[in-house]
Amino acid sequence: MAGKLASEDLIAVAGGGLLHRRLFLKAGLVLATAQTATSLRAEEASPPKAEDPADPSWIHKTGLPFTGYGAPSKYEKHVVRNIGGNRTPQGDGVSWTPLEELEGIVTPSGLHFERHHDGVPEIDPAVHRLVIHGLVQRPLEFTVANLLRYPMRSRFLFIECGGNSNAGWHEEPIQRPAGAFHGLVSCAEWTGVPLSLLLNEAGVDPKASWVIAEGADAGLLNVSLPLSKLMDDAMVGLYQNGERVRPENGYPIRLIVPGWEGITNVKWLRRLHVTDAPAMTRNETAKYTELLPSGKARMFTFVMDAKSLITSPSPGQKMHGANVYEIRGLAWSGSGKISKVEVSADGGKSWAEAELQDPVMSQCFTRFRSPWAWDGKAALLKSRATDETGYVQPERDVLIKERGREGYFHYNAIVCWAVDEDGTISHVYA
Structure with a gap:
């Protein structure tokens, strides 16, 4: 050596x-x-090496048939999201992306982190609607089929939960794999309709300065967002990594707000209420607000x-x-x-x-x-x-x-x- x-x-x-x-x-x-450091999980998941590398059994038989939708190799079954919080099908919880098991910059759709407040709704895209109303000249209602006909754009963007890595505030360092600590962040190619197109079509009132975005989950999660940001680079996301957005990541429509905390990227988007002030909802007062040593609170720290x-x-x-x-x-x-x-x-x-x-x-x-x-x-x-x-x-x-x-x-x-x-x-x- x-x-x-x-x-x-x-x-x-x-x-x-x-x-x-x-x-x-x-x-x-x-x-x-x-060399590289090796994953202990991968070593534990590997089967005994009984094959002769010079003459393995699989070269002597016909392989598996075609499938309608591809899946990872069975030898990679250890590469999964780490689920935390409420583990029931519906409920409040998270799943972390296994960042230490991945390469490149794109997170596979099936490994994108999750944050749910009331479970994943099963939404029929034929029934779902997106409504834009409030301080606009023409309130509008869009079907998913309507939105799919609009001009789209694609961007590679990360989305990170505002609570990612929060165990770092603890007095003692937490001992977990990197992804199970910092994995409430993922990166994907998002494709959708620039939100400015829809807002301009609705005709935003000059007095407007905020938009209340609401999801179609059971909790009707909603947050207040500055109109200027939505007019700048936000989009109504319809595709993730080339396919329609997965249910756990907002199917059939997700708001994409580049560079801003995950809670603002509202999943299962159903309503945009254009207004002149923030709504001061639970997720911008009781949550996502931080008391500083001075006694003041940090609010609307989006970036x-x-x-x-x-x-x-x-x-x-x-x-x-x-x-x-x-x-x-x-x-x-x-x-x-x-x-x-x-x-x-x-x-x-x-x-x-x-x-x-x-x-x-x-x-x-x-x-x-x-x-x-x-x-x-x-x-x-x-x-x-x-x-x-x-x-x-x-x-x-x-x-x-x-x-x-x-x-x-x-x-x-x-x-x-x-x-x-x-x-x-x-x-x-x-």
Whole structure:
């Protein structure tokens, strides 16, 4: 192993063995010896290796027939959403995206995180209607078939629950896989009708400044949104990753509000009430409002600030001895593009800039990668995102000093994973 790490290409650019970000673009020794941390869940799910790799049984028989709708391999059955909260078919709860099991930037539709307040309604698209009313010249009612005939646009966008990562406020670091802690965020290609087209068709009154969006779930979830944002880049989402939106993600219609907290992306959209003031509903007063140390409260903090997360190595995975590894992760910002991600292997004493995988898009997941020559000793891994506005992801102590401990939402502090000498990985505050 010492010979591998002595290659002239393995010159550290920061403490803890972090190497040049473009190292893996080179051929040769490094690519031949590099490793990744392996998922413990995948190892547990793997069947005994009874086949001869040179002559496996499946090359001697005809394969399975066609299916009407494809499904993942049975050997990937461990890659599922982590369900929390109320586990009954109807109820209040969440399911987390297994971020540590995925690659690239697109979350498969069947693994997109869920947040339900009253279960998933079974909506007949032939009956469902979207109504626009209030301070408009012409109240309008749209069928789903109507909307499908309008001009559409597509964007790759992340959606993140305002409560994602909120265990970070706890006094003690929670020990879960990365996705079961930070996985109330997903990224998909959303396709739909620009909401400005529909609002312009209705003729918005000059006095209007807010819109109350309401869903068709049993709780009639509703939130207040500034009219200016809806006229700017919001859309009525009809497709997710090329197919109609899944029921748990808003079928047949979902409001898409780029870069803003998940609660504003109202699922099962049924009503848009144009008005001149916010409604001060439960989800913008009792919830999604945070008391600050000053005694004042943060309200209508819609934008999700820049954030990053190392998904490999991460808790629930295992390192296998000193070697060159690839640090992999995701970064995102509701304010635009990610301009830079830095990684640290010494708890933030030194930083190295990671490679950003193309394409880098606004309000979308950005995949980052960085080579790391782990020497087999204890290490502390961190990532830090900077977006195109210049905003830098804060350390946990800085965020707590600014926001206090009465918050529950919008936690975006730098996360630290501790790597022990035996290759185990845990969540620490450092």
